[in-house]
Amino acid sequence: MAKTDIYLASKPRYEILDGLRGVAALMVVIFHLFETYSKGPAYQIVNHGYLAVDFFFVLSGFVVGYAYDDRWDRMSTWGFFKRRLTRLHPMVIAGTLVGAALFFFSGPAFPKTLQVEGWKFALCLLMGLFVIPCGNGLDIRGWGELNSFNGPQWTLTLEYIGNILYAFIFRHLPKAALAILCVVCAFFTLDLTMGWNVFGLLEAPHYNVIGGWSLEPAQIYIAFTRLLYPFLCGLLISRILPAHRTESNPSGSPIHLKGGFGWCALAIVVLLAMPCIGGKQGVPDGLYQALCILVLFPLIVLAGAGSVTEGRTSTAFCRWLGGISYPIYITHYPLIYLQMGWVASNPDAPLWQHIAVAAGVLFIAIILAWGLQKAYDEPVREWLKDHWLHRKKLTVNG
Numbered sequence: 001m002a003k004t005d006i007y008l009a010s011k012p013r014y015e016i017l018d019g020l021r022g023v024a025a026l027m028v029v030i031f032h033l034f035e036t037y038s039k040g041p042a043y044q045i046v047n048h049g050y051l052a053v054d055f056f057f058v059l060s061g062f063v064v065g066y067a068y069d070d071r072w073d074r075m076s077t078w079g080f081f082k083r084r085l086t087r088l089h090p091m092v093i094a095g096t097l098v099g100a101a102l103f104f105f106s107g108p109a110f111p112k113t114l115q116v117e118g119w120k121f122a123l124c125l126l127m128g129l130f131v132i133p134c135g136n137g138l139d140i141r142g143w144g145e146l147n148s149f150n151g152p153q154w155t156l157t158l159e160y161i162g163n164i165l166y167a168f169i170f171r172h173l174p175k176a177a178l179a180i181l182c183v184v185c186a187f188f189t190l191d192l193t194m195g196w197n198v199f200g201l202l203e204a205p206h207y208n209v210i211g212g213w214s215l216e217p218a219q220i221y222i223a224f225t226r227l228l229y230p231f232l233c234g235l236l237i238s239r240i241l242p243a244h245r246t247e248s249n250p251s252g253s254p255i256h257l258k259g260g261f262g263w264c265a266l267a268i269v270v271l272l273a274m275p276c277i278g279g280k281q282g283v284p285d286g287l288y289q290a291l292c293i294l295v296l297f298p299l300i301v302l303a304g305a306g307s308v309t310e311g312r313t314s315t316a317f318c319r320w321l322g323g324i325s326y327p328i329y330i331t332h333y334p335l336i337y338l339q340m341g342w343v344a345s346n347p348d349a350p351l352w353q354h355i356a357v358a359a360g361v362l363f364i365a366i367i368l369a370w371g372l373q374k375a376y377d378e379p380v381r382e383w384l385k386d387h388w389l390h391r392k393k394l395t396v397n398g
Contacts, residue, residue, distance in 0.1 A: 022321025061234025096128035099149030106341035112142035185229035193286035253306025260307020328369035
C-alpha cells in the first residue's frame with residue numbers, strides 16, 4: 001500500500017499545558033541554582049525540582065499522541081522523525097554550542113576542564129551536536145555526563161528514544177496494551193522510590209528517581225524508568241480523551257478547573273518545592289515521589305487539558321512561558337556551571353553577593369532563552385519547514 005508523506009499543519013495547542021511546561025522549566029533553573037549550595041538531596045531547597053523531568057515526559061507522551069496518532073495514514077515514519085527533529089534539534093545544537101563556548105570559564109569548580117586535550121574537546125562537541133552519548137572515557141568535565149557541555153541533554157536523548165519507541169512500537173498498541181505497559185513500568189518506578197532494588201542494579205536502595213545521565217547499568221536503568229511510565233501514561237491519556245469528547249466537553253477530560261492555569265501552576269510549584277519528606281532519603285520521601293509521578297502529574301495534565309485560559313493576559317502569558325520553556329531548559333545549565341565556578345572561587349563572599357549572582361544567572365537564562373527562541377529557534381524551524389518538510393509528495397512502500 002502506498003503512503004503519501006506530505007506536510008501537515010500543527011494542531012491547536014493546549015495553551016495551559018504549554019504554560020505549565022514553562023513553569024516547570026523555571027523551577028528546574030531555580031532548583032539547579034540552589035543545588036550549587038546543597039549538601040545532598042535531603043537538604044536541597046526546592047527539594048524535588050528534579051521531578052520536573054518526569055512531568056515533562058508525561059507532557060511529551062500526551063503531546064506526541066495528540067499531535068500524531070491520527071496522522072499515520074498521511075505520514076511515513078521518516079516523515080514523523082523529520083517533524084520531531086525540526087522541533088527539537090535546533091535547540092539541542094544551541095545548548096551544546098552555548099556549553100562549549102562557556103566550558104573553560106567554570107574551571108575553579110571543575111579542574112578537569114583545564115586539562116582536556118583538544119581532540120577530546122572537538123570529539124565531544126561533535127557528539128553533543130548529534131546527541132551521541134559520551135562514555136566515561138570522554139568525560140571531559142568530570143561529572144560522568146552524557147554531554148559534558150550541557151548536562152540536561154541526557155533528557156533529550158531519552159526524548160528521542162521515546163519518539164523512536166512511539167514510531168515503531170507504541171503507536172501500534174491498543175489502549176489496553178498501553179495500560180498494561182503502564183502498570184509494568186509503574187513497578188520499575190516503585191522499585192526505585194521504595195528502595196526495593198529487585199534487579200540488584202543499584203549499589204544501595206535509592207528511595208528516589210535521581211539519575212539517568214551516565215552510561216552505567218544503574219544509570220541506564222534509572223533513565224529508562226524515568227522515561228517509560230510518564231511517557232506511556234501521557235500517551236494513554238491522549239488516547240482516552242477523544243472517546244469522551246462531547247459538545248459541552250470538547251477536550252474529553254474529566255477535570256475542568258476555573259482558573260485552571262493558576263491552580264495547576266501552583267500545584268507544580270508546590271510539588272517540586274516540597275521539602276524532603278521525613279528529612280532524609282527513605283520510604284516516606286520515595287512514596288511521595290512515586291505519588292507525584294504515578295498519580296499527581298497525570299492528574300495535572302488532565303486538568304490542564306480540560307481547562308481553558310481566561311482572558312488575553314492569561315493566554316499570552318501561557319504562550320510566552322510555553323515559548324521559552326524548551327529554550328531555557330536546554331540552555332540554562334552552562335550558566336549554572338559558571339555559578340558553580342564563581343562560588344568555588346569566592347567561598348567567603350557575603351550572602352548578598354551569592355543572591356545577586358543567582359538572580360543574575362536566572363535573569364540571563366530567561367533573556368538568553370527568549371532571545372534564542374526569537375532570533376534562532378523559530379526562524380530555523382520555519383526555514384526547515386519550508387525547505388525540508390514542504391517537499392513534493394513522496395511515495396514510499398508501506
